[in-house]
Amino acid sequence: MFAAIASGNPLQLSTEVPNSNGLQHTIVLSSTKPKSYSHITLFILPNVTFPDNFIATVYFKLSPNEDFKIFGYLGNEKPSAIFKVKLPSAASLGQPPSGYGDGLGEIDMDDNIGGMGDSSNHNISELIIGISIEPRDQGMMKINEWKAEQQASKSSSSSLVLSRPGMQGNVLTVGQLATAYPKLTQELAAKIVQHAYNYLSGFLDAAGNVSIKRFDTWWDKFKTRLANDGTFLDEVTSS
Incomplete structure (x- = not known):
């Protein structure tokens, strides 16, 4: 029903999750070349008829043991989306203190809203895409809440706020x-x-x-x- 392409790698189809009360489809980018691509394209397959009153909410995680994080949606009006992947340098992976740095870097939707980070030393080839088909009103409510959180995070990012175990308060200067x-x-x-x-x-x-x-x-x-x-x-x- 869905497919994803990481730049420079073969197309990978979604797999249906049986007996699922949540995400009905997943795509595991397991055969990709680590750290060798900058964009992922996700789309509804051409032969799939998608009902107007439903959307497919899109989630990401970096390994089976992590929680999915919402990052956008697909629907009839938006049958595809491009995700920009920005990786940190190898030197920063696993090196900074806790709370410092992003294992993945960030993933942005094509509308430039969103970003994902993780403090673990993950490999981009472990990226897992989860897709949930749900009623449009219900799905768009999640999307709008997510966008509001992202905008609030951006508006407060002008100050450097860091914390360190054993320190009182935040680092502001x-x-x-x-x-x-x-x-x-x-x-x-x-x-x-x-x-x-x-x-x-x-x-x-x-x-x-x-x-x-x-x-x-x-x-x-x-x-x-x-x-x-x-x-x-x-x-x-x-x-």
């Missing part, structure tokens, strides 16, 4: 961050300095100086890239 995670803060500072050095060293004049305008250009580019994908810092090395 860079000074508190440095106190809570001194080694990680030192590594972050070193990466930023090294990134600046790598960029500016290409503009040295005969006296070994660099125009301040070059620094301003680096800073503007750095802030933009950091906002788009901070994981690039994991790849910064001495040149």
Whole structure:
């Protein structure tokens, strides 16, 4: 009834779950190449007639032992959806303290709402898609509640709020961050300095100086890239 394609991998059909009171179909992306794709396309098969008063709510989880998390829906008006998969670097998997980092990174629906993270060291090839066919009103109520939660999460994400076992309260300032995670803060500072050095060293004049305008250009580019994908810092090395 449904199928999914992870970019660069073969199409995989859904399997019906017998005697299920919840998810009636699952797709296990077990034969995919780990960490080798960036998008998953999920769709209703062309020969399937889907009733207008029903939708298929879509869920994800990373292993059989985890709970499914809702991430969108399919229906007659939306027979397919593209999910963007953003993986963290290998260095971040399982390394940060509890509460830090995402095992999967994130999965976004094609309407750019949503994201999933997990602190365990999971392999993307373990991704399991669950699909539940349910009355439209009931399903859309779940979708709308989920979207409201995602929007609320985004609106509160402008402040850095972290917690650490044994600490009182949350980490809200860079000074508190440095106190809570001194080694990680030192590594972050070193990466930023090294990134600046790598960029500016290409503009040295005969006296070994660099125009301040070059620094301003680096800073503007750095802030933009950091906002788009901070994981690039994991790849910064001495040149």
